[in-house]
Amino acid sequence: MRESSLSLVFGVMFLLALVGQAFAGWKQFNADQGAGGFGQIALGRYLLSADWAVDVAENWQSEYLQFTLYILFTVWLLQRGSPESKELDKPGYESEKDQKLGRYTEDDSPVWAKVGGWRTRLYSNSLVLVMAAIFVASWLIQSIAGQASYNETRLQDLQAPVSWGGYLTNPDFWARTLQNWQSEFLAVGTMVVFSIYLRQRGSPQSKPVGEPHASTGVEG
Amino acid sequence: MSQVARHFYIAVQEGDGQDACQMLSPASRSGLEKSSRQKCSQAIITEDLDVAADVESAQVYGTMAIVHTDEDTMFLSRFPVGWQITGVGCQPTRQLDQYDCSITGG
Numbered sequence: 092m093r094e095s096s097l098s099l100v101f102g103v104m105f106l107l108a109l110v111g112q113a114f115a116g117w118k119q120f121n122a123d124q125g126a127g128g129f130g131q132i133a134l135g136r137y138l139l140s141a142d143w144a145v146d147v148a149e150n151w152q153s154e155y156l157q158f159t160l161y162i163l164f165t166v167w168l169l170q171r172g173s174p175e176s177k178e179l180d181k182p183g184y185e186s187e188k189d190q191k192l193g194r195y196t197e198d199d200s201p202v203w204a205k206v207g208g209w210r211t212r213l214y215s216n217s218l219v220l221v222m223a224a225i226f227v228a229s230w231l232i233q234s235i236a237g238q239a240s241y242n243e244t245r246l247q248d249l250q251a252p253v254s255w256g257g258y259l260t261n262p263d264f265w266a267r268t269l270q271n272w273q274s275e276f277l278a279v280g281t282m283v284v285f286s287i288y289l290r291q292r293g294s295p296q297s298k299p300v301g302e303p304h305a306s307t308g309v310e311g
Numbered sequence: 312m313s314q315v316a317r318h319f320y321i322a323v324q325e326g327d328g329q330d331a332c333q334m335l336s337p338a339s340r341s342g343l344e345k346s347s348r349q350k351c352s353q354a355i356i357t358e359d360l361d362v363a364a365d366v367e368s369a370q371v372y373g374t375m376a377i378v379h380t381d382e383d384t385m386f387l388s389r390f391p392v393g394w395q396i397t398g399v400g401c402q403p404t405r406q407l408d409q410y411d412c413s414i415t416g417g
Binding site for chain 1: 336337338339370372373374375376377386388389390391395397398401403407408409410411412415416
């Protein structure tokens, strides 16, 4: 269990936060409904509502976009002094020797790393592909649930609903999207820069405490 | 909620104000009574509502619905007791996506 403690702890924290968000979101939704003279709903119905779905999906899509871009950009983009960056002489896909491919695979290398052909090419990009797929799916869910939630509010204000296509160009969709994107990009950017000059002893996200600021691609 | 819309118009046409008022949301009932200074069951019959013959379309978004009839548009909200009317006798204004309703109250 110690060897899986990182995923277990974050998994538990995610579930606790999601449950907390469900209760807080349900209370807030019903408070707004009551204040406007509209019908309130039970928790079970709230968890099936567009309001809940869009609040979850808009956060997920930005997190997976952040990881997609971070994983992809760090193949080619560099940052002197940051442990988040590769060494300055290694931009790009790197050699087969560095990546343990072809004749450099080991006995316990993943099967699709050893087999070659399209499967190795696919596996070589599997992390970005899966992250990007989850981003696209959750952004799509945000757009659909967001349209329904937005239209629910419009009907409360005696306004005609908008189509899904119309919602994709609506400020509500882009405000939700961009408010999440700006924070994700800020977080990655600050991590890249802060880790040049600041240290956390024992964390692989930090350089060793005594490592010079100019050292690049070194983890603690 | 289309059933609620049809039932409402039938009640108004038959002069059954009590039945019609039960289908209004609490805020709509209250709004009508305040504006007309009458009980809802009396005010709703004297309100100049176009009685619709046919429901043409209905859309639901969460706890809200919009019903277009051959005469006007109606807004409904889902309450624990079922669908109730939050706006009736609604016509689009010059801003085509904004409606003005004879009876409303949220």
